[in-house]
Amino acid sequence: MLTYEPGTSVAHRLDPRTKLAVQIGFALAAFSHTTPRGLSLLTVLTGVVLAAATLSPFDAVREIRYALPFLFAGPLLSAVVLGSPWIVPTEAIGPTLASYRALLVLLVSVAYVRTTPVRESRAAIQRVVPGRPGRLLGVGVALVFRFLPVLIADLSRARSALRARLGTERRLIDRMRIVTTTGVRRAFGRADRLEMALRARCFAWNPTLPALKLSHWDVPSLVLATGLVCWTFV
Amino acid sequence: MTERSQDRTEHEETNAITSDVELVGDETTTNIVRAASFAALIGALSYVSFPNPVSPTPVTLQVLGIFLAGIFLGPIWGATACALYLVAGTLGAPVFAGGAAGFGVLLGPTGGYLLSMPFAAFAVGAIVHGGFAPSDPRARGLIRLVGAMVVGTVLIYAAGVAGMMATLDLGPTEAFLTGAVALAPAEVLKIAAAVGIVRSDAITAA
Structure with missing residues (x-):
């Protein structure tokens, strides 16, 4: 990786x-x-x-x-x-x-x-792309970096669980459906929890970024x- | 000073203080966080590969993620999720096929597929919801759902083949053989899986 x-x-x-x-x-x-x-x-x-x-x-x-x-x-x-x-x-x-x-x-x-490092890339993007779109990209990209490892782990757990229950014997469409359904549910679940936390902590458009x-x-x-x-x- | 102008001055002072911290609105917060989590999901799905029944190339589920982004987030935020996926990958998140990352991937052989993703998610979302505002996708007809994903698939593969022609200097036939023939049949399975996911009651967050 x-x-x-x-x-x-x-x-x-x-x-x-x-x-x-x-x-x-x-x-x-x-x-x-x-x-x-x-x-x-x-x-x-x-x-x-x-x-x-x-x-x-x-x-x-x-x-x-x-x-x-x-x-x-x-x-x-x-x-x-x-x-x-x-x-x-x-x-x-x-x-x-x-x-x-x-x-x-x-x-x-x-x-x-x-x-x-990610924070530097994020700071660069927010300085290169002006205004709200730049900030939205900066915040979004930072969140993608944080969500990615946990969602990869979620999907890998879903696949292990599927294998343990002889899910590998099922049709390919069913296996895709089961693993992806778990992924989407976890993605929404994690998004909802984070959203609540962000609102509670006054999520702002202008966070402190490292000085470039x-x-x-x-x-x-x-x-x-x-x-x-x-x-x-x- | 009249009462009204005094009010205005106080109002301006409050504005001056609060303008230091610009809060993100509740609805935008929801949408940004969901779009980012979906972008990460598309990246995570590129790590999941299944043996392909009709071709030696393994099936990865990225494209399924793009369909679902359009279906569950709507055209605007579905496309935003794909754009975030691309920017995060360009800046170093290992989200592209095979855990790759970096600006070079967008100009590499698979760049066409990647750059088409926001447009494909937008098209899928716009067709499924019949406009820009997201609605309950379960209430939509099967033909509309499948039709939207077929349009999305055509967009992705057309851009992918065009990208291969541009980056690898191939003719249309060679690019089509390299970029579409081996990979496209598995898309039928992904469309079927996506219909199953949308029609099940397992996902209620949308």
């Missing part, structure tokens, strides 16, 4: 807004320079980003393993043609570059998630983000 891990790396010390800017710049540059040369430069940059987060490339790839089948299937399916000569490798060049581009963008986002401050480490990163965005239009 990909989550934040405390640390003292350069990436940990950066402002979350800087890190978001680098990610956006990187993605824009990758989509506009999907060529062997462009992607080689971005591979080096990905290496730098992972090093700044003290994250090994193998660990980073392990975190995005769910996407690997899609990344391989695209080029493979493109190379196959119905009829002689059956396999045309040149057809797979474009999709292979595109898959590699997706891999790089995913690796850079792994570095962000590993090095940025740009440090000298952010300067090169912001220059990099700006450079990447400019490169997109070259």
